[in-house]
Amino acid sequence: MTSSASGxxxxxxxxxxxxxxxxxxxxVFAGQGxxxxxEEVARAAGVGIGTVFRHFPTKESLLEAVLVALLERLVAEAEALRSAEDAGEAFFGFFTRVVxxxxxxxxxxxxxxxxGVDAHAASGRAGPDLKAALGVLLERAQEAGAVRGDVGPAEVMALLAGMSYAAGRAGAHEDVLKFAFDGLRPRP
Structure with missing residues (x-):
């Protein structure tokens, strides 16, 4: 349960x-930066600015909460995909959504x-949880023969970080993801 500043x-x-x-x-931040x-966030939420500041006393605390919520949603999605029937589709689909x-x-x-806020520290357990959940998706996709067996979680995280960085700078392009996925797939 969520609690107030007083606990x-x-x-x-x-x-x-x-x-x-x-x-x-x-x-708002995705659309306008x-x-x-x-005040634009308050308007979009249909609440007063006082409500925003009651929950998030500074813009930085709001940004931290947005980051954590995004990561937690990705963790929940990855965990839900652990039992997907098509492990390869689950892995590649999740990778695409993260990018x-x-x-x-x-x-x-x-x-x-x-x-001056350390985003890594602000994300708390969500970052390591996301890495662990992605590792499970990778392992299942490898067991299904959809991903090369010589690719480890570190390589996938590096590729995901690079693709995400590129997408954040230049926009995600399906062709670039296609080439990256071709490199992850097993060779005949």
């Missing part, structure tokens, strides 16, 4: 407002760095 559990309406603010912030005013969300993650991470 008390939030009321149901406060939990809903917090979720609306986070969703709106992700949408992290320099978008917090597609890279521009938002990159913008938030850069804004946090500019504010």
């Amino acid at each position: 008390r559990p939030l009321r149901a309406d406060a939990v809903r407002n917090r979720a609306k603010v986070l969703a709106a912030a992700e949408e 992290t320099a978008a005013p917090t 597609a969300q890279a521009a938002t993650k990159h913008a938030v991470t850069e804004a946090l760095a500019e504010a």
Whole structure:
């Protein structure tokens, strides 16, 4: 359960407002960049600016929460895909979605760095959890014969980081992903 700054559990309406603010912030920052005013986030969420600042006292705390929420969603998605019938499709589809969300993650991470916040530390357990969940997807895809057996989690994370960085800078291109995936697939 989400709690307030005082440690008390939030009321149901406060939990809903917090979720609306986070969703709106992700949408606003993805569309307008992290320099978008917090007032725009409040407007998009349908709440007052006081509600935004009650949950997130600074823009940096809002950006941190957006980053953590994004990573936690990816972890949940990867964990849900562990039992997918087509392990190869689960792996490659998840990889594609991570790269597609890279521009938002990159913008938030850069804004946090500019504010002096360590995004890696701010992400808490979500980063290692994402790496572990991706490792399970990789292992299952390898067992299914969809991914080369000589590729390890470190190589996949490096490729994912590189593709995500490129997508954040120049936009994701399906052809580039296709070439990367061809390199991950087993050779006849």
